[in-house]
Amino acid sequence: MEIRLSGVVxxxxxxxPGIRLTVFTQGCPHGCPGCHNLQTHDYQGGYIGDTDLxxxxxxxNPLLDGVTLSGGEPLDQPxxxxxxxxxxxxxxxNVWAYTGYLWEDIIKKGDSKILELLEQIDILVDGPFQTNQRSLELLFCGSKNQRIIDVKKSLKTKHIVLWEKEYK
Structure with missing residues (x-):
């Protein structure tokens, strides 16, 4: 299946957590000031990749603990x-994903393709990067407004359950 990529690391x-393969999707609507992935914003940029590759x-890679879907905006290519x-x-x-969308907005929108993607994700880091809340002390987040959400527990309980560090 085709996917528009900025790159794969x-x-x-x-x-x-652990050693991961990170997929940087191409295209992002958020335009967060101070974004460290500006090259991923243009929906026509990057290159066409193949999900099977x-x-x-x-x-x-037997050393991998998981895959991370990042961007750009991975939820725009569900x-x-x-x-x-x-x-x-x-x-x-395990599967992690980063999104500039808020969990509440994703759920409220109810896009079936995105909801099906969420069912495959273990952890979702949500929210736009905000320069005024930037912190280098955060684990796996760039700004304090972003949340690390346990997707499975949140979908099951129908409210946000934050990730606990002992997750593997």
């Missing part, structure tokens, strides 16, 4: 990201 240690890279997430789950890897 193997062996990342900053986009979630990403899944092959996941399968070939079918391709779901394909990657589902494949990662089949490999017994």
């Amino acid at each position: 193997n062996d990342s240690i900053v986009d979630g 990403i899944l092959s890279a996941l399968a070939e 079918l391709a990201c779901k394909h990657i997430a589902h494949g990662a789950k089949n490999l017994r890897l």
Whole structure:
């Protein structure tokens, strides 16, 4: 399946716990001032990749703990990201995703394709990067307004459950 990418980073240690393959999707509507991935904003930028090649890279690296969907805005390519997430789950890897959207807005919108993607995600870091709340002391977030959400528990309880650090 095609996916528009900015890039793929193997062996990342900053986009979630453990060693991860991070998929940077191309295209982002948020335009957060101070964003460190400005090159990912243009929806016509980057390049067309293949989700099966990403899944092959996941399968070939026995050191990986998981995959991270980042961006750009991965929720804007829900079918391709779901394909990657589902494949990662089949490999017994955990799946993290970063979004500039808020959890409440995602759920309220009720887009079936995005909700199906969420079902494949373990942890979602939500919210736009905000320069005035930037902190280098945060684990896996860029600004204090962002939340690290346990997706499975949040979907089950129908309210936001934040991630606890002992997650593997």
